Amino acid sequence: MxxxxxxxxxxxxxxxxxxxxxxxxxxxxxxxxxxxLYALRQPLILSPFGLASLANVxxxxxxxxxxxxxxLLGAGLDLSIGAEITxxxxxxxxxxxxxxxxxxxxxxxxxxxxxxxxxVNGLIIAYGRVEPLIATFCTSFIYGGAALIILPRPGGTIPxxxxxxxxxxxxxxxxxxxLLAAAVLLAWIPVFRSRLGRFIVAVGDDAESxxxxxxxxxxxxxxxxxxAGLFAAIAALFLAAETTSGDPTxxxxxxxxxLAAAVLxxxxxxxxxxxxxxxxxxxxxxxxILNALGVFNVSAFWQDCIEGLILMVVLGLGGLRLLxxxxxxTVLRQ
Amino acid sequence: MTAPxxxxxxxTGPAPFAARLGPAAxxxxxxxxxxxxxxxxxxxxxxxxxxxxxxxxxxxxATFIGLIAIGETFAILIGQIDLSVPWTxxxxxILSTNLAAVYGHQWIAFAIVIxxxxxxxxxxxxxxxxxxxxxxxxxxxxxxxxxxIALVYTNAVxxxxxxxxxxxxxALGNVGFMPAAFLVWIVCGATSILALRAMxxxxxxxxxxxxxxxxxxxxxxxxxxxxxxxxxxxTCAAFVGLLLSGYSSQAYLGMGNDYLLPPIxxxxxxxxxxxGGEGGYAGSIAGALTVVLLQAILVTLNISEGARQLVFGAxxxxxxxxxxxxxx
Numbered sequence: 001m002x003x004x005x006x007x008x009x010x011x012x013x014x015x016x017x018x019x020x021x022x023x024x025x026x027x028x029x030x031x032x033x034x035x036x037l038y039a040l041r042q043p044l045i046l047s048p049f050g051l052a053s054l055a056n057v058x059x060x061x062x063x064x065x066x067x068x069x070x071x072l073l074g075a076g077l078d079l080s081i082g083a084e085i086t087x088x089x090x091x092x093x094x095x096x097x098x099x100x101x102x103x104x105x106x107x108x109x110x111x112x113x114x115x116x117x118x119x120v121n122g123l124i125i126a127y128g129r130v131e132p133l134i135a136t137f138c139t140s141f142i143y144g145g146a147a148l149i150i151l152p153r154p155g156g157t158i159p160x161x162x163x164x165x166x167x168x169x170x171x172x173x174x175x176x177x178x179l180l181a182a183a184v185l186l187a188w189i190p191v192f193r194s195r196l197g198r199f200i201v202a203v204g205d206d207a208e209s210x211x212x213x214x215x216x217x218x219x220x221x222x223x224x225x226x227x228a229g230l231f232a233a234i235a236a237l238f239l240a241a242e243t244t245s246g247d248p249t250x251x252x253x254x255x256x257x258x259l260a261a262a263v264l265x266x267x268x269x270x271x272x273x274x275x276x277x278x279x280x281x282x283x284x285x286x287x288x289i290l291n292a293l294g295v296f297n298v299s300a301f302w303q304d305c306i307e308g309l310i311l312m313v314v315l316g317l318g319g320l321r322l323l324x325x326x327x328x329x330t331v332l333r334q
Numbered sequence: 335m336t337a338p339x340x341x342x343x344x345x346t347g348p349a350p351f352a353a354r355l356g357p358a359a360x361x362x363x364x365x366x367x368x369x370x371x372x373x374x375x376x377x378x379x380x381x382x383x384x385x386x387x388x389x390x391x392x393x394x395x396a397t398f399i400g401l402i403a404i405g406e407t408f409a410i411l412i413g414q415i416d417l418s419v420p421w422t423x424x425x426x427x428i429l430s431t432n433l434a435a436v437y438g439h440q441w442i443a444f445a446i447v448i449x450x451x452x453x454x455x456x457x458x459x460x461x462x463x464x465x466x467x468x469x470x471x472x473x474x475x476x477x478x479x480x481x482x483i484a485l486v487y488t489n490a491v492x493x494x495x496x497x498x499x500x501x502x503x504x505a506l507g508n509v510g511f512m513p514a515a516f517l518v519w520i521v522c523g524a525t526s527i528l529a530l531r532a533m534x535x536x537x538x539x540x541x542x543x544x545x546x547x548x549x550x551x552x553x554x555x556x557x558x559x560x561x562x563x564x565x566x567x568x569t570c571a572a573f574v575g576l577l578l579s580g581y582s583s584q585a586y587l588g589m590g591n592d593y594l595l596p597p598i599x600x601x602x603x604x605x606x607x608x609x610g611g612e613g614g615y616a617g618s619i620a621g622a623l624t625v626v627l628l629q630a631i632l633v634t635l636n637i638s639e640g641a642r643q644l645v646f647g648a649x650x651x652x653x654x655x656x657x658x659x660x661x662x
Contacts, residue, residue, distance in 0.1 A: 141647025148640025269468040305482025311475035316465040
């Protein structure tokens with residue numbers, strides 16, 4: 001599909017390099033503007049408690065967006081991320097209180113479940129050869145159904161110790177940011193500094209050339225979904241700590257929002273292009289805008305309208321970038 | 335890589351008849367085999383599925399999904415997808431019934447349906463074609479916007495309980511022994527198949543689905559075709575919204591929420607490739623009936639909501655694993 005690298009003229013390639021940083025940079029600027037406006041209206045937001053609450057509403061989406069980004073980099077798509085979050089959240093909320101395994105045991109078990117759910121997606125897509133969209137759409141039903149069986153209505157309990165350990169703050173440093181940084185340091189960086197990360201990007205850029213070059217395409221695809229499941233599980237545990245309970249609908253918004261945050265942060269839906277910092281900044285921007293609407297006296301009835309409009313404007317601006325140069329033919333080839 | 339193995343795996347084997355058919359026709363045939371299989375299961379679970387009374391209900395349900403699947407088939411054939419269906423349904427149902435009640439003329443409702451369809455379709459085209467945003471994420475955002483508009487509108491104006499008579503007649507009435515809605519589906523479905531098979535519009539669709547750049551170079555008006563497809567898709571959804579409000583005698587928030595995934599499942603079971611360029615509406619008809627029968631079986635089994643979702647997902651997944659391998 002894509003023309004080979006050498007056939008591309010020099011100018012678009014330079015533009016491509018600029019574009020790589022355009023997503024993260026515009027998100028960072030947007031984030032600074034939004035926090036600035038927020039602080040003008042509500043100065044308390046710059047207090048340690050305010051910063052911790054901003055971080056707490058953004059971190060689950062950031063984790064989900066990182067998971068989504070890993071899959072998108074490999075030219076996949078995970079529509080089950082919301083359902084994975086829901087299922088792990090319900091599992092943790094129903095088992096953590098008074099479990100013989102202790103809190104640590106349940107945390108480990110939750111992460112393992114996340115890996116397992118990702119592995120099921122990966123098996124179906126990489127070895128079952130089903131399109132990612134339809135495969136993860138089917139598994140989102142399965143995971144969501146399983147969550148409803150475990151916990152038919154919101155409930156369950158999370159020990160206060162566990163909740164405080166994840167959602168508290170240490171001076172101006174919220175624990176949630178430490179968790180996010182740890183997840184990136186322990187999972188993202190080792191993967192994308194190693195061969196595996198380059199393989200994922202190579203497969204995402206052009207699966208056929210990757211296969212011809214002898215890359216284990218199926219194993220690489222599989223691994224990207226397993227990693228996404230891991231990040232979904234971390235997000236689910238954090239949500240459990242934040243709400244101190246479980247909810248069988250808690251994850252549903254994270255499927256669209258994780259995609260949106262990734263796109264905001266400059267990740268290409270066609271695969272092979274993206275960073276970790278972009279989606280993280282995108283998630284913070286998206287979450288904080290939505291959180292700020294209440295402070296600006298926007299009625300709750302307008303919230304969906306505004307969220308949709310923001311998404312459309314931002315996505316549209318990203319698209320306008322493509323149209324700046326060239327004719328329709330070059331546009332269609334991108 | 336798996337192409338030779340794939341033909342051998344299809345149940346009937348490389349029989350002369352199956353071998354003479356193209357891959358698209360084979361996949362369509364397969365979708366009708368799946369339908370027969372699922373119907374067999376339905377009858378095994380509950381013999382009432384043999385009777386006309388039960389099947390009549392299923393046909394009406396399948397009409398709702400099948401009408402949405404018209405637009406969805408077109409969109410998927412050009413390599414796009416329309417996920418703004420649920421709140422197009424709800425918004426159109428609420429607006430059309432309300433405004434028809436206000437102006438006291440039931441045909442206003444149909445004008446509103448078309449207006450909503452054209453507006454949503456053009457909005458989708460703006461993002462997907464003009465701004466080059468991936469349709470999956472753009473149409474989901476449009477869906478969110480429509481949800482917001484519906485919430486704001488119903489906050490200001492309470493939904494009416496006065497449903498236009500024509501909508502009730504279309505959704506609940508009979509022509510002879512056939513449900514009127516089903517006849518509407520037959521007409522729309524036949525037109526769609528004809529448009530895809532025998533009209534320049536259909537050829538443009540397949541050309542765009544196979545390669546937008548090649549279609550552009552061969553003079554296909556890709557912008558106009560894309561816009562037309564999204565307008566058709568939104569209008570189908572908006573029309574189903576009005577039908578649904580006639581069917582349940584009310585228009586309410588969230589009434590379209592169950593109609594996001596079943597139509598897409600119908601298109602996929604019907605053998606249209608999600609990557610575009612291959613498939614057709616004839617398969618989607620079988621797909622719509624299959625999805626409705628599957629849902630009916632799960633309702634008959636009387637299991638919890640969670641288990642029902644789980645089984646629905648697992649069955650779809652099994653079908654996808656068995657029949658819907660992607661090209662490698």
